[in-house]
Amino acid sequence: MKKIEAIIREEKLEAVRKALEDNSYFGMTVSEVSGRGRQKGLSLQWRVGEYQVDFLPKLKIEAVILDEDLSKILHAIAKSARTGEMGDGKIFVFPLDNAVRIRTGEDGDNAI
Amino acid sequence: MSVNSGDTAWLLVSSALVMLMTPGVALFYGGMVRRKSVLSTMMMSFAILAVVGLLWVLYGYSLSFGPDKAGIIGWLDWAGLSQVGQEPSAVYATTVPHLAFMIFQAMFAIITVALITGAVVERMKFSAILVFSVLWLTVVYCPVAHWVWGDGGWLAKLGALDFAGGIVVHISAGVSALALAKLLGPRKGFLNKAPMEPHNIPLVALGAGLLWFGWFGFNAGSALTSGGLAASAFVATNISAAAAAFTWMILSWLHRRPTLLGTVTGAIAGLAAITPAAGFVPPLAGIPIGIVAAVVCYYCMLFRMRLNIDESLDVWAVHGMGGTWGVLATGIFASAAINSAGADGLLLGNALQLARQLAGVAAVWGYAFGVSWVLGKIVNVTLGLRVSKTEETVGLDISQHGERAYGGALR
Numbered sequence: 391m392k393k394i395e396a397i398i399r400e401e402k403l404e405a406v407r408k409a410l411e412d413n414s415y416f417g418m419t420v421s422e423v424s425g426r427g428r429q430k431g432l433s434l435q436w437r438v439g440e441y442q443v444d445f446l447p448k449l450k451i452e453a454v455i456l457d458e459d460l461s462k463i464l465h466a467i468a469k470s471a472r473t474g475e476m477g478d479g480k481i482f483v484f485p486l487d488n489a490v491r492i493r494t495g496e497d498g499d500n501a502i
Numbered sequence: 503m504s505v506n507s508g509d510t511a512w513l514l515v516s517s518a519l520v521m522l523m524t525p526g527v528a529l530f531y532g533g534m535v536r537r538k539s540v541l542s543t544m545m546m547s548f549a550i551l552a553v554v555g556l557l558w559v560l561y562g563y564s565l566s567f568g569p570d571k572a573g574i575i576g577w578l579d580w581a582g583l584s585q586v587g588q589e590p591s592a593v594y595a596t597t598v599p600h601l602a603f604m605i606f607q608a609m610f611a612i613i614t615v616a617l618i619t620g621a622v623v624e625r626m627k628f629s630a631i632l633v634f635s636v637l638w639l640t641v642v643y644c645p646v647a648h649w650v651w652g653d654g655g656w657l658a659k660l661g662a663l664d665f666a667g668g669i670v671v672h673i674s675a676g677v678s679a680l681a682l683a684k685l686l687g688p689r690k691g692f693l694n695k696a697p698m699e700p701h702n703i704p705l706v707a708l709g710a711g712l713l714w715f716g717w718f719g720f721n722a723g724s725a726l727t728s729g730g731l732a733a734s735a736f737v738a739t740n741i742s743a744a745a746a747a748f749t750w751m752i753l754s755w756l757h758r759r760p761t762l763l764g765t766v767t768g769a770i771a772g773l774a775a776i777t778p779a780a781g782f783v784p785p786l787a788g789i790p791i792g793i794v795a796a797v798v799c800y801y802c803m804l805f806r807m808r809l810n811i812d813e814s815l816d817v818w819a820v821h822g823m824g825g826t827w828g829v830l831a832t833g834i835f836a837s838a839a840i841n842s843a844g845a846d847g848l849l850l851g852n853a854l855q856l857a858r859q860l861a862g863v864a865a866v867w868g869y870a871f872g873v874s875w876v877l878g879k880i881v882n883v884t885l886g887l888r889v890s891k892t893e894e895t896v897g898l899d900i901s902q903h904g905e906r907a908y909g910g911a912l913r
Contacts, residue, residue: 434699435758437767437816438803441697 391502392460393486396451397425397479398471403449409470410453413463417502418453428476448479454489454502505590506597508728513595513602516723520609523716524551527616530709530770531623534763534815537701538897539624540907546619546631553632554615554639558608559583565644567594567607570654575645593653595726606723611647614671615639620815621679622887624689625894628902630887637877638678642870646674650862661855662862663836663844665735666724668778668829669866676822677867678874680813685878686887688812690894698814703763710766714743717773721780731841735780738788739773745792746772753800767820771799774824779832782844787835794831795824826863833859 398406403420410418424445431444455463464481472478491501528547532540554562561581568576580586586600595603615635622631649657650664657669664670689698700706722736750768751760775795776788783791802819813819833856836847846852881887888894893901900906 435754435761435764436700437761437764438754438757438800439807440758441699442695443697443699 391457391486391489391499392455393484394451394453394455394460394463394467394481395484396453396467396471396481397423397448398451398467399473399477399479400447400449402471402473403451405470406451406467409466410463413459413466415453415455415459415463418451421450421452423448423450427480446477454486456499456502504597505588505599506727509595509597509726510599510602512728512732513598513606513723513726516719517602517606517609519716519719520606520613520723521551521716523609523713523720524548524613524616526709526712526716527613527620528709529705530713530766531620531815533702533705533707533709534700535623536698536897537908538899538906540701540705540899541905542628542898542902543619543623545628545903546623547616549628549632550616550619550635551612553635554612555608557636557639558611559604562611562639562644563604563607565640566611566647567604567652570648570652573654573656573659574648576648576652597727603726606726607647610667610671610720611639611643614643614667614675617671617675617817617821618679618682620817621683621813622686623814624898625888626686627886627889628898630881630885633885634682634877634881637880638874641877642674642678642873643670646670646866646869649865657862657865660861661845661858662829663782663832663855663859664778664829664862665781665832665844666721666777668774668825668832669862672774672777672821672825673829673863673866674870676818676820676825677871679817680811680822681871681874682878683811683813683818685875685882688810689814690891692812693810700763707762707766710769714769714773717743717777721777725781731781734785734840737785738780738783739776741785741788742772742776742792742795743769744772745789746775746796747792749793749796750800753796767799767816768796771795771820771824774821775828775831777825778829779835782832782837782841783835783847784837784840787831791828791831791835795827798827799824826867829859829863830856833857 425448426445431442433440434443488497489501490497524547528544532544535543564578564580565576568580571577586604588599590596591600647670649655650670718736721739722732725732725735747765747769751765754761754764772792772795775791799820802823803816806819834848836844838844838846845855848856
């Protein structure tokens with residue numbers, strides 16, 4: 391099993407949620423995060439003049455994926471979160487040792 | 503003179519309206535700072551409501567309005583509200599209880615001191631701002647109020663007009679804010695252009711709304727009677743606020759986008775500028791007064807930033823310069839037909855009035871800046887003006903007050 395962290399645009403949450411759901415992945419954790427990539431920051435206006443905001447609001451989706459589904463899921467997320475502009479985000483994949491479903495105590499792939 | 507119930511009702515309501523402006527300042531300023539210092543910023547205003555509210559009845563009112571000594575200061579005959587009761591005063595607002603006039607003036611003293619705090623947010627010790635406020639009320643506000651509004655005050659005798667506090671409130675607070683900000687130095691990171699993002703612009707807009715609302719008490723209440731003059735000042739006030747808010751919105755749009763923060767700042771600039779003029783000029787003079795106020799304050803703010811002075815929330819640019827323009831504009835647009843206690847201004851052929859206004863501006867600019875500088879120095883060597891570097895990094899809410907605005911990170 392693998393853990394993925396997808397950093398996406400805020401407005402793409404629904405599309406990504408649906409893409410995961412279409413592939414029978416219902417569980418995920420979503421957090422509001424700030425970050426930057428090559429898009430860098432954003433210039434905002436003050437009472438007069440401007441100031442630079444270095445980090446932009448993004449959403450981070452964390453989910454655990456079975457090895458055999460990984461490439462399908464990565465493709466589904468990338469497709470649903472893409473606009474083609476800078477700032478679409480990134481997906482990181484981590485190896486994962488184990489998982490436990492707290493209610494039943496099941497572990498391994500059965501807990502996903 | 504006997505008590506007039508209509509005048510009394512209006513002045514008491516106006517006192518309450520002006521009181522609400524200080525919580526308005528707290529919100530207006532509180533929304534513009536970073537989230538770690540919002541409570542400390544608001545606390546300064548509320549603490550001043552408490553402290554100045556007490557000092558005013560104990561001695562402040564008497565120093566400002568008590569029997570004149572040499573045109574400079576009121577004597578302490580009225581300290582502790584001695585001789586200030588339900589009967590009208592013989593010289594001020596002679597149709598309302600003396601107590602009503604006294605409490606109306608209390609609200610002016612409170613908000614003037616509170617305005618200064620916008621210059622020192624996020625780095626001044628709470629104890630230091632308290633001590634500075636007490637000293638400043640005593641040796642800057644009270645004398646200046648006496649000069650301009652006191653019976654026998656030297657600027658009043660000179661004929662300088664200030665209907666509701668362009669000199670007494672906005673210039674004195676604005677230039678003192680500049681002096682204090684210079685002494686205190688910039689916030690950590692300011693010189694490296696660290697973003698000092700306003701953490702809650704809706705709070706700023708709410709505060710500006712309360713200020714605009716309360717300003718009707720400030721300006722129309724300063725008629726001290728409930729009649730035509732109050733209505734004229736009321737209308738002039740709204741016109742100037744609208745003209746300045748609209749102008750700032752356009753300036754912001756020309757730069758890039760029409761911002762809410764800029765638009766409400768424009769409203770405050772227009773309100774500050776119409777303050778000295780409201781009851782001396784025809785209401786429609788509010789249009790040029792408001793438009794010019796927005797342009798002057800906008801460019802003064804840019805100028806202040808270029809000088810790299812962290813006068814954090816632009817008390818000088820908005821109140822000091824808005825007030826300065828308003829006092830001069832009074833000398834331009836005033837008409838004795840609007841208010842027989844006033845005078846004709848430049849447009850009606852009386853250039854001398856503009857010179858009198860200029861004298862008032864120059865005197866209070868010099869006095870307020872100089873004395874505030876000395877007071878700031880005194881507080882700095884005795885108590886220290888600034889919090890420690892660590893306290894500043896943590897934020898003043900936790901380091902000065904032991905509380906935080908937006909707690910409950912884990913619900």
